[in-house]
Amino acid sequence: MNMISDPREHLVVVGNGMAGMRTVEELFKLPGGKRFRITVFGAEPHVNYNRIMLSSVLAGDKSVDEIVINSREWYAENEITLITGDAVKKIDRDSRTVISAAGVEVRYDKILIATGSRPLAPPIPGLGLPGTCAFRDIADVDKMLAAAKTHKRAVVIGGGLLGLEAAWGLKQRGMSVALVHLMPTLMERQLDAAAGQLLQRDLDRRGIAFFTDGQTEEITGTERAEGVQLADGRFIPADLVVLAIGIRPNIDLAKAADLEVNRGVVVADDMRTSDPNIFSVGECVEHRGAVFGLVAPIWDQAKVCAARLAGDESALFTSRALSTSLKITGVDVFSAGALMAEGESDDEITLRDDNRGLYKKIVVRDGKLVGAVLYGDVADGHWYLGLIRDKTDISEIRDKLVFGRAFAESLPPGKTGPDVASMPDDAQICGCNGVSKSSIVCAIKDKGLASLSQVRSHTKASASCGQCTNLVEAILADTLGGAVEKKAPSICECTEAGHDAVRQGIVAQGLKTMGAVRAAFGWKKPEGCHKCRPALNYYLMCAWPGEYSDDSRSRFINERAHANIQKDGTYSVVPRMWGGVTTPSELHAIASVAEKFNIPTVKVTGGQRIDLLGVKKEDLPAVWGDLSKAGLVSGHAYAKGLRTVKTCVGSEWCRFGTQDSTGLGIKLEKMCWGSWTPHKVKFAVSGCPRNCAEATIKDLGVVCVEAGYDILVGGNGGIDVRVTDPLVRVATEEDVLEYAGAFMQLYREEAHYLERTAPWIARVGIAYVKQRLVDDAQGRRALNARFLYSQKFSQDDPWAARAGGLDSQEFTKLPELADA
Amino acid sequence: MRDAPAHINLSWKKIGPLSNIPVRGARRLCFGLGGKPIAVFRTGEDKFFALVDECPHKKGPLSEGIVSGNSITCPLHNWVIGLDTGVAAEPDEGRTQTVPIKLENGELYIGLEVERAA
Numbered sequence: 044m045n046m047i048s049d050p051r052e053h054l055v056v057v058g059n060g061m062a063g064m065r066t067v068e069e070l071f072k073l074p075g076g077k078r079f080r081i082t083v084f085g086a087e088p089h090v091n092y093n094r095i096m097l098s099s100v101l102a103g104d105k106s107v108d109e110i111v112i113n114s115r116e117w118y119a120e121n122e123i124t125l126i127t128g129d130a131v132k133k134i135d136r137d138s139r140t141v142i143s144a145a146g147v148e149v150r151y152d153k154i155l156i157a158t159g160s161r162p163l164a165p166p167i168p169g170l171g172l173p174g175t176c177a178f179r180d181i182a183d184v185d186k187m188l189a190a191a192k193t194h195k196r197a198v199v200i201g202g203g204l205l206g207l208e209a210a211w212g213l214k215q216r217g218m219s220v221a222l223v224h225l226m227p228t229l230m231e232r233q234l235d236a237a238a239g240q241l242l243q244r245d246l247d248r249r250g251i252a253f254f255t256d257g258q259t260e261e262i263t264g265t266e267r268a269e270g271v272q273l274a275d276g277r278f279i280p281a282d283l284v285v286l287a288i289g290i291r292p293n294i295d296l297a298k299a300a301d302l303e304v305n306r307g308v309v310v311a312d313d314m315r316t317s318d319p320n321i322f323s324v325g326e327c328v329e330h331r332g333a334v335f336g337l338v339a340p341i342w343d344q345a346k347v348c349a350a351r352l353a354g355d356e357s358a359l360f361t362s363r364a365l366s367t368s369l370k371i372t373g374v375d376v377f378s379a380g381a382l383m384a385e386g387e388s389d390d391e392i393t394l395r396d397d398n399r400g401l402y403k404k405i406v407v408r409d410g411k412l413v414g415a416v417l418y419g420d421v422a423d424g425h426w427y428l429g430l431i432r433d434k435t436d437i438s439e440i441r442d443k444l445v446f447g448r449a450f451a452e453s454l455p456p457g458k459t460g461p462d463v464a465s466m467p468d469d470a471q472i473c474g475c476n477g478v479s480k481s482s483i484v485c486a487i488k489d490k491g492l493a494s495l496s497q498v499r500s501h502t503k504a505s506a507s508c509g510q511c512t513n514l515v516e517a518i519l520a521d522t523l524g525g526a527v528e529k530k531a532p533s534i535c536e537c538t539e540a541g542h543d544a545v546r547q548g549i550v551a552q553g554l555k556t557m558g559a560v561r562a563a564f565g566w567k568k569p570e571g572c573h574k575c576r577p578a579l580n581y582y583l584m585c586a587w588p589g590e591y592s593d594d595s596r597s598r599f600i601n602e603r604a605h606a607n608i609q610k611d612g613t614y615s616v617v618p619r620m621w622g623g624v625t626t627p628s629e630l631h632a633i634a635s636v637a638e639k640f641n642i643p644t645v646k647v648t649g650g651q652r653i654d655l656l657g658v659k660k661e662d663l664p665a666v667w668g669d670l671s672k673a674g675l676v677s678g679h680a681y682a683k684g685l686r687t688v689k690t691c692v693g694s695e696w697c698r699f700g701t702q703d704s705t706g707l708g709i710k711l712e713k714m715c716w717g718s719w720t721p722h723k724v725k726f727a728v729s730g731c732p733r734n735c736a737e738a739t740i741k742d743l744g745v746v747c748v749e750a751g752y753d754i755l756v757g758g759n760g761g762i763d764v765r766v767t768d769p770l771v772r773v774a775t776e777e778d779v780l781e782y783a784g785a786f787m788q789l790y791r792e793e794a795h796y797l798e799r800t801a802p803w804i805a806r807v808g809i810a811y812v813k814q815r816l817v818d819d820a821q822g823r824r825a826l827n828a829r830f831l832y833s834q835k836f837s838q839d840d841p842w843a844a845r846a847g848g849l850d851s852q853e854f855t856k857l858p859e860l861a862d863a
Numbered sequence: 864m865r866d867a868p869a870h871i872n873l874s875w876k877k878i879g880p881l882s883n884i885p886v887r888g889a890r891r892l893c894f895g896l897g898g899k900p901i902a903v904f905r906t907g908e909d910k911f912f913a914l915v916d917e918c919p920h921k922k923g924p925l926s927e928g929i930v931s932g933n934s935i936t937c938p939l940h941n942w943v944i945g946l947d948t949g950v951a952a953e954p955d956e957g958r959t960q961t962v963p964i965k966l967e968n969g970e971l972y973i974g975l976e977v978e979r980a981a
Binding site: 490500501568569570571572573576577596597598599600604608612852855856857858 | 883888891927928936954
């Protein structure tokens with residue numbers, strides 16, 4: 044496989060991770076960058092991905108595809124030989140050869156060791172049992188996701204960055220999570236005790252159980268992990284145990300090759316190891332006694348290493364002050380430099396607001412800032428970091444410093460935020476994607492970008508974890524030469540207005556057409572776009588039932604064609620089966636239709652109905668016509684509206700049933716069908732707490748008990764499993780119907796378009812929903828009344844109308860008439 | 864509209880009045896171009912365009928998308944394609960083939976390339 048005839052020097056990169064490939068990317072940017080032909084060995088079977096974002100994959104915020112940095116096409120385009128799933132086992136420095144586990148041998152001129160780190164794994168008995176894993180790579184995440192599907196209880200060992208992100212991700216996946224931490228407070232390397240306690244309090248409220256001061260003695264279990272035994276006698280049952288207590292540099296290969304190693308592979312300022320032909324970067328490296336786990340200094344190393352490889356003998360790596368932050372949605376933590384006073388000349392200044400959950404501490408030494416810990420409001424983090432890095436004399440603003448930049452610098456309102464103008468061009472803005480200030484500024488100028496979302500899509504800056512969003516916004520404002528006002532995210536790029544403002548404006552100003560809304564809010568495009576038009580169409584329909592007429596041209600194809608488009612361009616048809624109950628004559632009709640129109644697949648759905656898949660678009664009206672004759676109506680399986688009401692057989696048949704769950708399900712479906720909602724809505728009714736209808740993962744679930752009915756809301760199956768929050772227990776079916784109508788209307792009136800009930804409730808809080816629906820009985824009845832009123836205009840079967848000829852052009856092709 | 868090379872003639876096929884196509888909508892034709900489907904689009908300002916009915920991304924049926932201004936948004940992955948040029952809006956890159964179309968006496972005609980007889 045060696046291309047002997049290639050005259051270029053051969054660079055072998057050992058490790059296909061972020062550090063190694065970043066160095067290669069930096070190399071390509073340099074004039075001397077093409078002097079090498081490059082071979083890359085990766086132990087993992089994947090292409091190069093963003094390891095920092097694994098916690099977002101675990102939490103379900105990103106897919107694995109979304110965290111890929113370079114695709115196989117990129118390697119091919121750059122003529123890089125990529126060998127994945129095969130680790131390098133040996134470097135023979137005498138013959139200048141590397142040998143892989145699979146026996147691949149290649150000669151090298153230069154080597155870059157970027158083997159990264161390994162999870163710390165102390166000799167805890169039981170580690171290695173099925174159901175235990177680390178949190179380091181995609182394989183670990185796969186193990187955790189598989190466990191979250193089949194098991195309930197997780198224990199994470201380690202209360203640092205990685206452990207907390209693992210715990211939060213598993214919690215998001217529906218597991219009950221306990222976290223064991225050796226120290227008394229969380230993240231003690233990055234946070235002081237006060238901030239660590241605030242963090243613990245907030246995560247405790249989000250349902251993570253903490254076992255601090257916990258020394259793990261053993262992971263119990265024989266076939267698989269069953270629990271974690273602590274030294275002080277505490278025992279925590281577990282189906283999954285994740286060990287995330289830290290990392291150590293992976294130095295085995297370098298050590299075996301007799302390179303100088305200590306904690307890590309020892310490198311000088313030029314990123315060379317003790318062999319001048321062998322370089323090293325990343326988490327495997329030790330530089331001047333320090334090892335590295337954060338991304339910013341590793342990007343710096345990559346730059347220096349690339350420059351040296353390209354022949355620039357002046358590039359030097361220096362460590363700079365670092366900051367850390369945590370990727371847990373809604374928890375804002377920042378720290379940089381010293382966490383506390385270290386001597387008599389150091390002063391700590393703290394500000395604490397328990398009510399708002401804010402905490403700030405700065406550490407001052409000899410008139411200079413040397414440390415900052417922020418909790419709750421981290422907007423000034425980068426400003427503090429800059430003061431620390433630049434060793435700015437802060438004696439004049441010392442008294443004001445802790446109150447933040449706006450106060451300390453007496454800036455006028457609107458001029459707060461990070462000082463990006465004074466940042467150097469090569470300042471790293473987005474750590475996740477390694478984007479510098481200058482590349483953002485260039486993209487804004489060259490491509491005429493004007494919004495945050497444009498900058499994100501062009502440069503990837505702030506597109507991953509989002510922590511640097513305020514910096515990117517500030518650079519945008521600075522580059523465009525005007526203050527870009529910070530507002531709630533807008534509906535789309537046509538407008539600055541957010542969903543809530545538009546919804547309120549529609550009602551308050553009596554706006555009744557899309558044109559009126561666009562005029563009132565200063566839309567940039569007169570006809571809007573594919574994002575805002577379906578949203579406005581829905582908002583207007585919700586606000587003005589019976590007055591506003593639906594604009595079919597502003598609907599996604601599924602809602603316009605009243606069927607689900609499939610990947611081959613055919614459609615699927617799902618008739619409604621009330622509460623999952625059907626009759627022989629309905630089944631006859633479905634069977635006849637399937638035969639008559641040669642429908643290739645007939646499938647029972649998860650929502651207790653029958654799906655006819657592979658219907659040609661032009662056949663849809665005729666298919667619907669035949670179904671209508673048998674009394675079948677649209678199941679709205681394509682709609683942002685009520686889909687199914689799943690039921691169990693309940694007290695009519697089941698020996699455990701406490702109430703008539705089937706009958707109640709049918710009543711709910713008859714009441715709510717045909718309604719349009721911000722996103723799809725699924726109900727279920729279970730006849731007893733055994734919950735065979737899976738009511739606890741539905742938008743609205745009812746679990747019947749002897750004493751009445753438990754109403755649960757905000758559940759969600761799918762990728763992001765979310766269990767419902769209990770809303771209320773009521774005594775009668777009439778109560779259930781009233782609550783269901785009121786819940787539907789509250790969701791219809793207040794959620795953002797395309798926001799399901801689970802994220803909506805996560806955003807506004809179940810306490811708010813309870814206040815509107817449970818505490819305020821009059822408000823609940825009013826909501827229900829508005830729902831029932833709007834239903835008067837929505838309960839027409841769209842299939843019967845189209846079988847009768849409505850919108851016929853939607854379902855036929857334009858004919859060829861004649862040659863001219 | 865692309866200029867046809869010299870050895871190519873356009874044969875104009877009548878496809879009926881503009882009113883057959885919904886405002887801010889599209890319809891697919893019952894004949895194609897070299898095996899690829901063709902769709903005719905009508906904007907809110909009654910401008911009309913014809914394109915090969917395939918998104919440059921994953922061949923999504925553009926005629927099923929949402930027409931806004933002079934653009935169509937593909938229903939599969941929301942690529943935005945210019946109706947006049949067939950070019951995908953940034954940051955996506957790609958192009959859908961445009962097809963000649965004209966309006967005469969209230970009737971639309973599609974121009975199909977035919978090899979000139981030798």
